[in-house]
Amino acid sequence: MQFPESFLRELAERNDIESVVSDYVALTKRSGQNVFGLCPFHSEKTPSFAVNPSKQFYHCFGCGKGGDVINFVMDMENMSFPEAVEFLAKRVNMPLPEKGGDGRSAIKRKRAIEANTEAARFFHSELMAAGGKKAMNYLSERGMRLPTIRNFGLGYAPDAWDLLLRHMREKGYSDFELYDSGLVKRSESGGYYDTFRGRIVFPIIDVRGNVLGFSGRTVVDDRAKYLNSPETIIFNKGRHLFGMNLAKKSKLRYFVLVEGNMDVCSLHQAGIDSAVASLGTALSDEQSRPWAQP
DSSP: OOOOHHHHHHHHHHSOHHHHHHTTSOOOEEETTEEEEOOSSSOOSSOOEEEETTTTEEEETTTOOEEOHHHHHHHHHTOOHHHHHHHHHHHTTOOOOOOHHHHHHHHHHHHHHHHHHHHHHHHHHHHHSGGGHHHHHHHHHTTOOHHHHHHHTOEEEOSOSSHHHHHHHHTTOOHHHHHHTTSEEEOTTSOEEESOOSEEEEEEEOTTSOEEEEEEEESSTTSOSEEEOOOOSSOOGGGOOBTHHHHTTOSSSSOEEESSHHHHHHHHHTTOTTEEEOSSSOOOHHHHGGGOOO
Protein backbone atom coordinates (compact mmCIF):
# COMPACT_ATOMS: atom_id res chain seq x y z
CA MET A 1 0.00 0.00 0.00
CA GLN A 2 1.27 3.49 -0.91
CA PHE A 3 1.03 6.18 1.77
CA PRO A 4 0.85 9.92 0.99
CA GLU A 5 3.95 11.86 2.00
CA SER A 6 1.80 14.24 4.05
CA PHE A 7 0.46 11.28 6.04
CA LEU A 8 3.96 9.90 6.71
CA ARG A 9 5.21 13.32 7.85
CA GLU A 10 2.34 13.68 10.29
CA LEU A 11 2.85 10.10 11.49
CA ALA A 12 6.51 10.84 12.28
CA GLU A 13 5.63 14.11 14.01
CA ARG A 14 3.09 12.41 16.25
CA ASN A 15 5.43 9.50 17.08
CA ASP A 16 8.40 11.26 18.68
CA ILE A 17 11.37 8.98 18.16
CA GLU A 18 12.70 9.33 21.70
CA SER A 19 9.33 8.31 23.09
CA VAL A 20 9.04 5.32 20.74
CA VAL A 21 12.60 4.10 21.34
CA SER A 22 12.14 4.49 25.11
CA ASP A 23 9.45 1.79 24.95
CA TYR A 24 12.26 -0.65 24.11
CA VAL A 25 15.56 0.92 25.23
CA ALA A 26 16.57 2.60 28.50
CA LEU A 27 18.02 5.92 27.31
CA THR A 28 20.14 6.96 30.27
CA LYS A 29 22.95 9.18 29.00
CA ARG A 30 22.76 12.57 27.28
CA SER A 31 25.58 14.08 25.28
CA GLY A 32 24.99 17.16 23.15
CA GLN A 33 21.90 16.65 21.02
CA ASN A 34 21.93 12.87 21.49
CA VAL A 35 20.61 10.57 24.17
CA PHE A 36 22.31 7.16 24.49
CA GLY A 37 21.39 3.63 25.56
CA LEU A 38 22.50 0.04 25.04
CA CYS A 39 21.84 -1.06 21.46
CA PRO A 40 18.89 -3.46 21.14
CA PHE A 41 20.34 -4.96 17.96
CA HIS A 42 23.68 -6.26 19.26
CA SER A 43 25.30 -7.07 22.61
CA GLU A 44 27.34 -4.30 24.22
CA LYS A 45 28.34 -3.09 27.68
CA THR A 46 28.94 0.59 26.85
CA PRO A 47 26.04 2.55 25.33
CA SER A 48 26.67 3.34 21.66
CA PHE A 49 23.05 3.57 20.51
CA ALA A 50 22.21 7.24 19.94
CA VAL A 51 18.84 8.93 19.44
CA ASN A 52 18.70 12.49 18.14
CA PRO A 53 15.31 13.99 19.13
CA SER A 54 15.83 17.22 17.16
CA LYS A 55 16.58 15.42 13.89
CA GLN A 56 14.29 12.47 14.69
CA PHE A 57 16.68 9.66 13.84
CA TYR A 58 18.68 6.94 15.59
CA HIS A 59 22.13 5.50 14.93
CA CYS A 60 24.24 2.82 16.60
CA PHE A 61 27.96 3.56 16.46
CA GLY A 62 28.63 -0.11 17.22
CA CYS A 63 26.64 -2.08 14.61
CA GLY A 64 25.75 0.73 12.22
CA LYS A 65 21.96 0.39 12.30
CA GLY A 66 20.09 3.66 11.94
CA GLY A 67 17.16 5.51 10.44
CA ASP A 68 13.90 7.20 11.37
CA VAL A 69 11.10 6.08 13.66
CA ILE A 70 9.55 3.84 10.99
CA ASN A 71 12.91 2.13 10.36
CA PHE A 72 13.30 1.56 14.09
CA VAL A 73 9.93 -0.18 14.39
CA MET A 74 10.67 -2.26 11.27
CA ASP A 75 14.00 -3.41 12.78
CA MET A 76 12.74 -3.86 16.33
CA GLU A 77 9.45 -5.62 15.55
CA ASN A 78 10.59 -7.44 12.39
CA MET A 79 7.86 -5.70 10.38
CA SER A 80 7.47 -4.64 6.78
CA PHE A 81 7.12 -0.94 5.99
CA PRO A 82 3.28 -1.01 5.81
CA GLU A 83 3.10 -3.03 9.04
CA ALA A 84 5.36 -0.52 10.84
CA VAL A 85 3.25 2.38 9.57
CA GLU A 86 0.09 0.65 10.81
CA PHE A 87 1.77 -0.07 14.18
CA LEU A 88 2.73 3.60 14.67
CA ALA A 89 -0.64 4.87 13.49
CA LYS A 90 -2.38 2.60 16.00
CA ARG A 91 -0.02 3.84 18.73
CA VAL A 92 -1.29 7.42 18.39
CA ASN A 93 -4.86 6.58 17.28
CA MET A 94 -4.23 7.97 13.81
CA PRO A 95 -6.52 6.59 11.07
CA LEU A 96 -4.85 5.02 8.06
CA PRO A 97 -5.65 6.38 4.61
CA GLU A 98 -7.73 3.89 2.66
CA LYS A 99 -8.37 3.73 -1.05
CA GLY A 100 -10.08 1.31 -3.43
CA GLY A 101 -9.49 -2.40 -2.91
CA ASP A 102 -6.95 -1.75 -0.16
CA GLY A 103 -9.74 -0.29 1.95
CA ARG A 104 -12.01 -3.31 1.45
CA SER A 105 -9.15 -5.67 2.27
CA ALA A 106 -8.33 -3.70 5.42
CA ILE A 107 -11.95 -3.91 6.56
CA LYS A 108 -11.97 -7.70 6.04
CA ARG A 109 -8.73 -8.06 8.00
CA LYS A 110 -10.04 -5.88 10.81
CA ARG A 111 -13.27 -7.87 10.98
CA ALA A 112 -11.35 -11.19 11.05
CA ILE A 113 -9.12 -9.97 13.89
CA GLU A 114 -12.15 -8.79 15.85
CA ALA A 115 -13.85 -12.17 15.33
CA ASN A 116 -10.81 -14.08 16.58
CA THR A 117 -10.50 -11.74 19.55
CA GLU A 118 -14.12 -12.36 20.52
CA ALA A 119 -13.60 -16.11 20.06
CA ALA A 120 -10.59 -15.95 22.39
CA ARG A 121 -12.76 -14.31 25.06
CA PHE A 122 -15.39 -17.02 24.58
CA PHE A 123 -12.86 -19.86 24.86
CA HIS A 124 -11.29 -18.35 27.98
CA SER A 125 -14.67 -17.95 29.68
CA GLU A 126 -15.50 -21.58 28.85
CA LEU A 127 -12.25 -22.73 30.46
CA MET A 128 -13.07 -20.77 33.62
CA ALA A 129 -16.64 -22.17 33.73
CA ALA A 130 -17.75 -25.52 35.18
CA GLY A 131 -17.72 -27.13 31.72
CA GLY A 132 -13.98 -26.51 31.43
CA LYS A 133 -13.11 -28.65 34.47
CA LYS A 134 -11.54 -31.48 32.45
CA ALA A 135 -9.34 -29.06 30.52
CA MET A 136 -8.41 -27.18 33.69
CA ASN A 137 -7.49 -30.44 35.41
CA TYR A 138 -5.17 -31.29 32.51
CA LEU A 139 -3.49 -27.89 32.73
CA SER A 140 -3.13 -28.28 36.49
CA GLU A 141 -1.55 -31.72 36.03
CA ARG A 142 0.94 -30.11 33.64
CA GLY A 143 1.83 -27.60 36.36
CA MET A 144 0.05 -24.60 34.86
CA ARG A 145 -0.89 -21.96 37.43
CA LEU A 146 -3.80 -19.55 37.01
CA PRO A 147 -1.65 -16.42 36.38
CA THR A 148 0.07 -18.24 33.49
CA ILE A 149 -3.27 -19.39 32.07
CA ARG A 150 -4.52 -15.81 32.13
CA ASN A 151 -1.25 -14.36 30.80
CA PHE A 152 -1.45 -16.52 27.68
CA GLY A 153 -5.24 -16.22 27.43
CA LEU A 154 -5.68 -20.00 27.35
CA GLY A 155 -9.17 -21.28 26.74
CA TYR A 156 -11.34 -24.30 26.14
CA ALA A 157 -13.48 -25.21 23.12
CA PRO A 158 -16.33 -27.40 24.42
CA ASP A 159 -16.96 -30.72 22.70
CA ALA A 160 -20.03 -29.43 20.83
CA TRP A 161 -20.69 -28.85 17.15
CA ASP A 162 -21.87 -25.24 17.13
CA LEU A 163 -21.46 -23.61 20.53
CA LEU A 164 -19.00 -20.99 19.26
CA LEU A 165 -20.96 -20.57 16.03
CA ARG A 166 -24.14 -19.68 17.91
CA HIS A 167 -22.25 -17.34 20.25
CA MET A 168 -20.64 -15.48 17.36
CA ARG A 169 -23.94 -15.17 15.49
CA GLU A 170 -25.37 -13.49 18.59
CA LYS A 171 -22.43 -11.06 18.45
CA GLY A 172 -23.38 -10.06 14.92
CA TYR A 173 -20.95 -12.12 12.82
CA SER A 174 -22.15 -13.83 9.66
CA ASP A 175 -21.39 -17.48 8.92
CA PHE A 176 -19.23 -16.41 5.99
CA GLU A 177 -17.18 -14.05 8.20
CA LEU A 178 -16.60 -16.87 10.68
CA TYR A 179 -15.57 -19.24 7.89
CA ASP A 180 -13.30 -16.58 6.43
CA SER A 181 -11.71 -16.15 9.88
CA GLY A 182 -11.06 -19.88 10.32
CA LEU A 183 -13.41 -20.23 13.26
CA VAL A 184 -15.89 -22.57 11.57
CA LYS A 185 -15.79 -25.20 8.82
CA ARG A 186 -18.33 -25.95 6.12
CA SER A 187 -20.04 -29.35 6.07
CA GLU A 188 -20.88 -31.35 2.94
CA SER A 189 -24.51 -30.38 3.39
CA GLY A 190 -23.58 -26.67 3.24
CA GLY A 191 -23.94 -25.93 6.95
CA TYR A 192 -21.25 -24.75 9.34
CA TYR A 193 -19.71 -26.20 12.50
CA ASP A 194 -17.00 -25.14 14.99
CA THR A 195 -13.39 -25.69 13.92
CA PHE A 196 -12.23 -26.38 17.48
CA ARG A 197 -14.16 -28.87 19.63
CA GLY A 198 -13.06 -30.64 22.79
CA ARG A 199 -9.70 -28.86 22.87
CA ILE A 200 -7.60 -26.64 25.10
CA VAL A 201 -7.11 -23.53 22.99
CA PHE A 202 -3.94 -21.44 22.73
CA PRO A 203 -4.53 -18.03 21.07
CA ILE A 204 -1.90 -17.16 18.46
CA ILE A 205 -1.16 -13.47 18.96
CA ASP A 206 1.15 -11.34 16.84
CA VAL A 207 3.64 -8.77 18.15
CA ARG A 208 0.99 -6.04 17.89
CA GLY A 209 -1.43 -7.92 20.15
CA ASN A 210 -3.80 -9.10 17.41
CA VAL A 211 -5.40 -12.54 17.81
CA LEU A 212 -4.79 -14.18 14.42
CA GLY A 213 -5.82 -17.76 15.07
CA PHE A 214 -5.61 -20.66 17.50
CA SER A 215 -3.77 -23.86 18.27
CA GLY A 216 -5.85 -26.53 19.98
CA ARG A 217 -4.71 -29.50 22.09
CA THR A 218 -7.33 -32.24 22.29
CA VAL A 219 -8.72 -33.55 25.56
CA VAL A 220 -10.65 -36.23 23.64
CA ASP A 221 -8.61 -39.39 22.94
CA ASP A 222 -9.84 -40.22 19.43
CA ARG A 223 -8.74 -36.97 17.71
CA ALA A 224 -5.51 -35.55 16.34
CA LYS A 225 -3.43 -34.27 19.26
CA TYR A 226 -2.95 -30.76 17.89
CA LEU A 227 -4.94 -28.65 15.44
CA ASN A 228 -4.06 -25.18 14.14
CA SER A 229 -6.35 -22.63 12.54
CA PRO A 230 -6.43 -22.88 8.74
CA GLU A 231 -4.67 -20.23 6.67
CA THR A 232 -6.82 -17.11 6.40
CA ILE A 233 -6.54 -13.49 5.34
CA ILE A 234 -4.79 -12.80 8.67
CA PHE A 235 -3.10 -16.11 9.57
CA ASN A 236 -0.25 -18.09 8.05
CA LYS A 237 1.35 -20.53 10.49
CA GLY A 238 4.73 -20.23 8.75
CA ARG A 239 4.92 -16.53 9.61
CA HIS A 240 4.25 -16.60 13.34
CA LEU A 241 5.61 -18.04 16.56
CA PHE A 242 3.53 -18.90 19.58
CA GLY A 243 4.47 -16.69 22.52
CA MET A 244 6.35 -14.02 20.54
CA ASN A 245 3.91 -11.33 21.70
CA LEU A 246 5.17 -11.93 25.26
CA ALA A 247 8.75 -12.98 24.50
CA LYS A 248 9.46 -9.71 22.67
CA LYS A 249 9.13 -7.92 26.04
CA SER A 250 11.76 -10.11 27.70
CA LYS A 251 14.92 -8.51 29.08
CA LEU A 252 16.86 -11.61 28.06
CA ARG A 253 18.97 -10.98 24.97
CA TYR A 254 18.09 -14.28 23.33
CA PHE A 255 15.08 -16.37 22.38
CA VAL A 256 14.52 -19.99 23.35
CA LEU A 257 12.86 -22.09 20.65
CA VAL A 258 10.95 -25.08 22.04
CA GLU A 259 8.75 -27.78 20.56
CA GLY A 260 5.26 -26.96 21.74
CA ASN A 261 2.90 -24.44 23.27
CA MET A 262 2.87 -26.10 26.69
CA ASP A 263 6.67 -25.89 26.80
CA VAL A 264 6.46 -22.16 26.13
CA CYS A 265 3.94 -21.64 28.92
CA SER A 266 5.99 -23.72 31.38
CA LEU A 267 9.22 -21.85 30.65
CA HIS A 268 7.58 -18.44 30.96
CA GLN A 269 6.10 -19.57 34.27
CA ALA A 270 9.60 -20.59 35.40
CA GLY A 271 11.00 -17.16 34.51
CA ILE A 272 12.44 -17.91 31.06
CA ASP A 273 10.14 -15.42 29.37
CA SER A 274 11.85 -15.42 25.96
CA ALA A 275 10.57 -18.89 24.99
CA VAL A 276 8.65 -19.31 21.71
CA ALA A 277 7.44 -22.24 19.62
CA SER A 278 6.80 -22.87 15.94
CA LEU A 279 3.28 -23.85 14.92
CA GLY A 280 4.10 -27.27 13.57
CA THR A 281 7.03 -29.59 12.97
CA ALA A 282 8.91 -27.32 10.55
CA LEU A 283 10.59 -23.95 11.16
CA SER A 284 10.37 -21.54 8.23
CA ASP A 285 12.96 -18.92 7.30
CA GLU A 286 10.42 -16.21 8.14
CA GLN A 287 9.86 -17.65 11.63
CA SER A 288 13.59 -17.63 12.32
CA ARG A 289 14.05 -13.95 11.51
CA PRO A 290 12.79 -12.41 14.80
CA TRP A 291 15.82 -13.57 16.77
CA ALA A 292 18.43 -13.11 14.04
CA GLN A 293 20.93 -10.63 15.44
CA PRO A 294 23.83 -8.91 13.63
